[in-house]
Amino acid sequence: MIAGLGLLISSPLWAWDGVVEKQTFEIDSFTTQNGETIPNVTVGWESYGELNEARDNAILITHFFSGTSHAAGRYNADGKPTGYWDAIIGPGKALDTDEYYIISSDTLVNLNANDPNVTTTGPASINPDTGEPWGMDFPVVTIRDFVEVQRELLESQGIESLHAVMGASMGALQAIEWASAYPDRVERLIPVIGGGVADPWLLATLSSWAAPIRVDANWNEGNYYDGEPPTDGLKEALKLVTLNANHWQWANETFNRDWADEERDPAQDISARYAIEQTLDDIAAARAELSDANHLLYLVRANQTFMAGHGDSLEEGLAAIEAPTLMLYSENDLVFAPQGVRRTAELIEADGTEVTLETLEGNRGHLDGVLSIDQASDTLRAFLQ
Amino acid sequence: MIAGLGLLISSPLWAWDGVVEKQTFEIDSFTTQNGETIPNVTVGWESYGELNEARDNAILITHFFSGTSHAAGRYNADGKPTGYWDAIIGPGKALDTDEYYIISSDTLVNLNANDPNVTTTGPASINPDTGEPWGMDFPVVTIRDFVEVQRELLESQGIESLHAVMGASMGALQAIEWASAYPDRVERLIPVIGGGVADPWLLATLSSWAAPIRVDANWNEGNYYDGEPPTDGLKEALKLVTLNANHWQWANETFNRDWADEERDPAQDISARYAIEQTLDDIAAARAELSDANHLLYLVRANQTFMAGHGDSLEEGLAAIEAPTLMLYSENDLVFAPQGVRRTAELIEADGTEVTLETLEGNRGHLDGVLSIDQASDTLRAFLQ
Structure with a gap:
């Protein structure tokens, strides 16, 4: 899956060397879409490549249900790359770190709360008002709340517009929500193995x-x-x-x-x-x-509540998307029914937004969107240019 | 789903009136294929239609995982038919009770142990040696053990040969095992939504x-x-x-x-x-x-251990089948992978045994084999003649 070693050696001197440093971003007080306040929201983030002076070369990667911000790279110089999308992120790769500033953050209520490389805020976090873990008193958070934390993170780096937002599965939901909520900030949308709504099967x-x-x-x-x-x-x-x-x-x-x-x-x-x-x-x-x-449990709920735009109408939520869209999916997906992915493409396209829909091949079903993404390298490279 | 009311009225006077009487069959001492002895094995059974004098018009129906012997009919004269295959079993129907003696029995370790209409022997039964329920001391039983209990039930009625054996899902496994273990006793085999082996996905x-x-x-x-x-x-x-x-x-x-x-x-x-x-x-x-x-738990294990013939080779287990075979399945089956069903058909057919493979349509996936069986009525009628 990792095809980049030769490329690493032959890349420009300033090329990203594959070493990532996990950083954290804190919001003193975060208000959810439901109007609940969470003090001291902290999430981990990492980046690959360099932000240019115009701050317009950023690609946001949004992670899947059991994933983290570790989309690419290695945590120390003598380690091996362990990012889940190392196949497509790196110098000379489809998401070329010589060209783009690629950034990814841990979501709220990230599953891997006990992973030392993950920083998240959720039921396992201490509620500063009580000094005890939140437990089930933590407010329900949605995919839109995940997006809002990311927006604040990006704004803290002066990034007002994304060259692209791309994510797999739950990451696709976040990417779609980004493009629906902030159509003037998203230049390209790449949802992988995910659709515009949690359908009853997914519920x-x-x-x-x-x-x-x-x-x-x-x-x-x-x-x-x-x-x-x-x-x-x-x-x-x-x-x-x-x-x-x-x-x-x-x-x-x-x-x-x-x-x-x-x-x-x-x-x-x-x-x-x-x-x-x-x-x-x-x-x-x-x-x-x-x-x-x-x-x-909170991630389950965040996914269940998802409908693009979080309003009353899926059609309107998807019509709000203006970014040219590349959707990658598997016909063998047992989590996101392919019918729902195709319907999402139709609804984004309905008002003239450009949509490309491509299938991923493999024997992993849903997981082909994570494990077999390299087959889409040429498509991704062309779409990003 | 129940299309037979008009047919019931116009049937011959001696036609089965749809009322079934649950009966029980007891084996004083049953020895499993593993060599374990279970005293006082008792299972429920019911029948539809009449056994002819030659005792050669019997069709055995083997039930699915969560099913019982109640394949057709009603338990009292003013009740409604509640059998799971009422659509195909009755006077003038595909499995015509004017012509065939149709019999079905509760398996060992039947799931519905607390259903007053079900009689079974399993972990919830009293072990006569201790006076206590067996619990997890009950021996592991297999699909072949289910078949052996049915064989003894049929022999107690003087039935040495089956016009057909038909079952859905776990019932398909029993039907296949019947035809593999007793090729000279099974004239026709009809496995529905099931294959010759529990593949790793099913495990x-x-x-x-x-x-x-x-x-x-x-x-x-x-x-x-x-x-x-x-x-x-x-x-x-x-x-x-x-x-x-x-x-x-x-x-x-x-x-x-x-x-x-x-x-x-x-x-x-x-x-x-x-x-x-x-x-x-x-x-x-x-x-x-x-x-x-x-x-x-015991049903899970009975299904997991299944491979036709219960020997070392699936090929040999299926080659032992001599009965003309009609396999019905769904391409949308998420339990028995359609690839495995097609492979089973190929292996039965490999030595020249006649196999017809037909798909069932519907939106229920695996369950179309139970709920949408009426669409196969003409195929079944022709195959049984």
Whole structure:
């Protein structure tokens, strides 16, 4: 996936060297669209490439449900690149760091609240008014609130206009919301594997992700910060996220019917597992260590409430978009129904806004928007010019 | 869906009147394929139409994961038909009760252990050796064990050969196993929305259904029969079953973004729900009242262990099938990947066995095999003759 090593060596001397420094941005008092006030909102951010003097070469990358601001690069000079879109972000790549200033920030209620590289504000944060974690007293926040935090971050750097905004999945929702809420600030829109609204299928899918956490007795209505967190429920939630974000083609091409433990036959032992179950359990357990269960519930809700423009009409919310739009999606997406993506394209296009709709190929379903993005490199490069 | 009222009136005098009587069949001592012994195995069964003197007009219907032996008819003369395949079973229908003796039985570890119309043996049953419910000490049982119980039931009625065996989903697995294990007893095979093996995708999907039960503290390693059962976990498991067995087309054509309670806006209240969530929760709650959580875990395992023939080779298991085969499936099936169904057809056909593969249309995905079966009436009628 990482094709840039040769390019790194042959790039201009001032090229971005792939090392990123995580920084934080603080808002003393943030007011949500619902009118709730959150003191001391702090989010992490990182950037790749340099902001030009005109401050008009910025591309904002908005992250997906389980993602972070780490879209590209490595955290120390002798480390390897670990950004999720290293395939397209870097010197000479589709999102060329020799040309663009690429910036990404952690959202509010970011899932990975316990990741030392993530800074976010949510239920796990201390409410300065009480000195205790917010828990379920944290206000509901929406995709639009995520956008408003990003707007303030960009304004703090003197950036009034974006060359492009691009994001996958929940990142697509943020990108769409940016272009709908601030049509005069977004020059190009690139939603990947996401549509203009959380349709009923997505409402229900997200609901099923929340369920195992609420069933876990340790969840305790969200009050677990001074006790045992609901790790079992969180793991099962994350297992479902992994499964739903993939596709049967991937499962059946990657795994077989091997047992997890060759000495424990699932046909003889009701507690034995198959290898694919163990792999999904192991992935979930590793993610759960960095994640917060309440944050997952708030992310579920932020995604559920999404409709472009957050008004009464999806048509109006999407008609507000003026930026030329490139939509990338998978016909095998089990999270964002392809029908909804195509409908979103039609509604953006309805008043004459230019829309290009392209499919991503692969066996990962929804995840092809993250893991197989390199196939869109030429399309992205051309669209950004 | 029930198209038979006119036909009922115009049928011969001896036609089946649609009233079914649930009966039970007992095996004093049943030995599983694993060599475990289960005393006093009892299962419910019902039949529609009359067994002829030659005892060669029997069609066995094998039920799906959350199903029962109630494939057709009504339990009392003034009730309405409530069988899941009333659309195709009855006088003059595709599975014509004027011609065939149609029989169906509850499986071992049937999900609906608390339904008064269901008789099954599983973890919720009393182990006569201890006088206590089996719980997780119940032996793992497989699809082949289900078939063996059915074989003994049929033999008790002098039925040595089946005109056909037909079932949907888990019922398809039983039907395939029948034709593979007893090729000289099955004249026609009709697997609906199921394939020859639980592929890795299905292994993982089934695993996710089990997860909420295991997370629920009331599950208590399966020991809940003298306390509070894990109802919350069971409900969430059943919600997932409902969701996975459907398709985004159904969700998006049936629901909108309405709130469950018009006074509780999900964007303002983290505990509020959308209408689709409430509907799925209500369906799950109703099902949970009749279901047993441990039985769900054992059904998950029975499905996971399935490979036609239960030997080392899927190819051999399917090659053993000699019966002309009609496979019905949905290209939108999210549980049994259509690729696996087509592969099953190829492997049955490989040694010259006649296979007809037809798709079912609809917006329900997997469930079109149960709810939209009437569209296959003509195909079924012709195939059975």
